[in-house]
Amino acid sequence: MKILVSLTSLIAFLLVVLAGPLYKFDVIELGTAFTGFKFGVYAGIAALVLLALQFLLRRKTVTLGSAIMAVVFSAIAIAMPLNMMNKAKSVPPIHDISTDLVNPPEFVAIAPLRADAPNPVAYDGIETAEQQRTAYPELQTLTYPQPKAELVGAVEQAVKNLGWELVNTDSNEGIVEATDTTMWFGFKDDVVIRVNDQGSERLVDIRSKSRIGGSDLGKNAERVHAFIKELDAVLAK
Structure with a gap:
C-alpha cells in the first residue's frame, strides 16, 4: 500500500x-x-x-x-x-480591463497578432464596463504633469521593467503596446497604454485584455495595478 x-x-x-x-x-x-x-x-x-x-x-x-x-x-x-x-x-467573469471605460485605448499593431484569438480585439462593451466599475472602481484615468514625450519614454521603461514584450511605440500618437505572457500556462495577454494631452496635464490610460478565456481570474486588473505602480516608480527616479 x-x-x-x-x-x-x-x-x-x-x-x-x-x-x-x-x-x-x-x-x-x-x-x-x-x-x-x-x-x-x-x-x-x-x-x-x-x-x-x-x-x-x-x-x-x-x-x-x-x-x-x-x-x-x-x-x-x-x-x-x-x-x-x-x-x-x-472576481467578475471578464477579461478586458481599461482605465477608460467610455473610450478605451485601441490596439493597433497588436490587432493583427490577435487575428486568430478567441477573444476579439474590440472592447467587450457596456456589460463588461459595468462589472469592472463594481469590482475595480479604483481603476480610472491617471493624470501626470510630465511632458508627453517623457511620459511615453517612462511607459516604455515600465513595460521593459515588468518583463513584457514591447510590440509598438508611437510617440506622436502617445501609444505603447506590449504583450505579457503568463509563466505557468503561457497565456498571452495584450496591453495598450495611451498618453493624451489635456491642457497642462497628460492623461494616461491603460487597457489589458486576454486573448483566450472568459474569466481572467483577476489577472488583467492585477496587471494594470502593477503597471501603474511601476510607472510611478520610473517617474520618481
Missing part, C-alpha cells in the same frame, strides 16, 4: 503541475489541461484516503518520509485548482 499511496499522490501532483507547461508548449489542448486539473484533484483526494487507510490498517508500513511526500503532493494537487476556482468566484 505504501507504493500505491506514493504513486497516486505523485500522479495527482503531476496532473496538476504539468498541465500548464504541457499546454504552453502545445503538447495538449486547454480543455485537456483543465481535465487534468479535475482528475488531479480526484487523485489527490484518493491518495489522502489511501494514506488514512494505511495508517489504520497497516501502520507498520508507514514511514515519515513517504507520508510527508504523499501529503505534500496531494495538498498541492488539491489546493491549486481549488484556489483558482475560489479566485474565479471572487
Whole structure:
C-alpha cells in the first residue's frame, strides 16, 4: 500500500503541475489541461484516503518520509485548482480591463497578432464596463504633469521593467503596446497604454485584455495595478 499511496499522490501532483507547461508548449489542448486539473484533484483526494487507510490498517508500513511526500503532493494537487476556482468566484467573469471605460485605448499593431484569438480585439462593451466599475472602481484615468514625450519614454521603461514584450511605440500618437505572457500556462495577454494631452496635464490610460478565456481570474486588473505602480516608480527616479 505504501507504493500505491506514493504513486497516486505523485500522479495527482503531476496532473496538476504539468498541465500548464504541457499546454504552453502545445503538447495538449486547454480543455485537456483543465481535465487534468479535475482528475488531479480526484487523485489527490484518493491518495489522502489511501494514506488514512494505511495508517489504520497497516501502520507498520508507514514511514515519515513517504507520508510527508504523499501529503505534500496531494495538498498541492488539491489546493491549486481549488484556489483558482475560489479566485474565479471572487472576481467578475471578464477579461478586458481599461482605465477608460467610455473610450478605451485601441490596439493597433497588436490587432493583427490577435487575428486568430478567441477573444476579439474590440472592447467587450457596456456589460463588461459595468462589472469592472463594481469590482475595480479604483481603476480610472491617471493624470501626470510630465511632458508627453517623457511620459511615453517612462511607459516604455515600465513595460521593459515588468518583463513584457514591447510590440509598438508611437510617440506622436502617445501609444505603447506590449504583450505579457503568463509563466505557468503561457497565456498571452495584450496591453495598450495611451498618453493624451489635456491642457497642462497628460492623461494616461491603460487597457489589458486576454486573448483566450472568459474569466481572467483577476489577472488583467492585477496587471494594470502593477503597471501603474511601476510607472510611478520610473517617474520618481
